[in-house]
Amino acid sequence: MGxxxxxxxxxxxIVASVIMVVPFVWQLxxxxxxxxxxxxxxxxxxxxxxxxxxxxxxxxxxxxxxxFAVSTGSLVLRVVGxxxxxxxxxxxxxxxxxxxxxxxxxxxxxMLMVPSQLFLIGQYGLIRDFGLLDTLPALAIPxxxxxxxxxxxxxxxxxxxxxxxxxxxxxxxxxxxxxxxxMLPMAKPTLAALTVLTGLYSWNDLxxxxxxxxxxxxxxxxxxxxxxxxxxxxxxxxxMAGALVCSIPLVLVFLLLQRQFFRGIASxxxxx
Numbered sequence: 001m002g003x004x005x006x007x008x009x010x011x012x013x014i015v016a017s018v019i020m021v022v023p024f025v026w027q028l029x030x031x032x033x034x035x036x037x038x039x040x041x042x043x044x045x046x047x048x049x050x051x052x053x054x055x056x057x058x059x060x061x062x063x064x065x066x067x068f069a070v071s072t073g074s075l076v077l078r079v080v081g082x083x084x085x086x087x088x089x090x091x092x093x094x095x096x097x098x099x100x101x102x103x104x105x106x107x108x109x110x111m112l113m114v115p116s117q118l119f120l121i122g123q124y125g126l127i128r129d130f131g132l133l134d135t136l137p138a139l140a141i142p143x144x145x146x147x148x149x150x151x152x153x154x155x156x157x158x159x160x161x162x163x164x165x166x167x168x169x170x171x172x173x174x175x176x177x178x179x180x181x182x183m184l185p186m187a188k189p190t191l192a193a194l195t196v197l198t199g200l201y202s203w204n205d206l207x208x209x210x211x212x213x214x215x216x217x218x219x220x221x222x223x224x225x226x227x228x229x230x231x232x233x234x235x236x237x238x239x240m241a242g243a244l245v246c247s248i249p250l251v252l253v254f255l256l257l258q259r260q261f262f263r264g265i266a267s268x269x270x271x272x
Contacts, residue, residue: 027240027243027244028240028244029045029046029047030236030237030240031054031055031237031240031241031244032047032050032051032052032054032237033047033051033237034047034048034051034053034237035235035236035237038236038237053237054235054237054238054240054241055241055245057235057237057238057241058228058238058241058242058245061228061238062221062224062225062227062228062242063224064221064224064245067219067220067221067223067224068221070136070139070218070219070220070221071202071203071220071221071222072249073136073140074136074139074140074202074205074209074220075140075199075202075203077136077137077139077140077141077144078139078140078143078144078198078199078202079195079198079199079202081140081141081143081144082143082144082145082146082149082194082198083149083191083194083195083198084144085144085145085146085149085150086146086149086150086152086153086194087153087184087187087191088179089150089153089154090149090150090151090152090153090154090155090156090157091153091154091157091179091183091184093105093108093150093154094153094154094155094157094158095157095165095179095183096175105154108147108150108151109147109151111147112147112148112151117207119142120207120208120211123142123208124211124212127141127142127212132212133212133213133214134212134213134214134215134217134218135218136218138212138213138218139205139208139209139212139213139218139220140202142208143198143201143202143205143208146198148197149194149197149198152190152193152194153187153190153191153194156187156190157183157187160183160186160187164182164183164186165178165182165183168181168182188260189260189261189263192257192260192261192263193260193261193262193263195257196253196254196257196261199250199253200250203220203221203222203246203249203250204222205220205222206222206223206226209222209223210223221246222246224242225239225242225243225246228242
């Protein structure tokens, strides 16, 4: 009886898995095709002759290593900044009583309902006034402050038992010592989850680098990929090759942190 009840769920999961995997397989096959093969109707599933020409065209067209350095530097700055700010703010909202705490946290939640594009003008004005246009910090600073990251860390700290915190205070620890030596180590899974989510958003960010890097000196990989799309035509094998190469670092990071990522999401009370 149990197997009869679960087979529809298994079938649904298999269908959903196929739907998610097919685009990736199609991308992988497109990399080895020629442009006429991609444009053929009906489309050719397998390439007539496997070729690495798309990778050669991508690396000769896009300054990959310079853009990779910009993407990596921006990601590191944004992740470190957001994790630090979100952890401190989340701990304050979860554990430190102060006047207006709930109202202020309500404003943070309200920010989640506002499209991020509405903040672009104000953020650009601040970056310009500080003279940071066309610099690496300009790409990362706005992403260091996240309402979602604060919410995620607050939920993690609220789900932790108070016994450890009270024991540390009895031993004479001040609030920062309690946070640094007791609470923060227990929040490592959530920190890993926030690191993955922030890194994913930073690595794929396209609009903000276009705004704050008008000269093109400090532009990340998504800008290079967007440049492969022409007004009158697109070399899809080259575009797919670039997308595949650019996705490899994120896939490796996720594989390394996947266990901590899922533990962090579960411990923050965000599981479905």
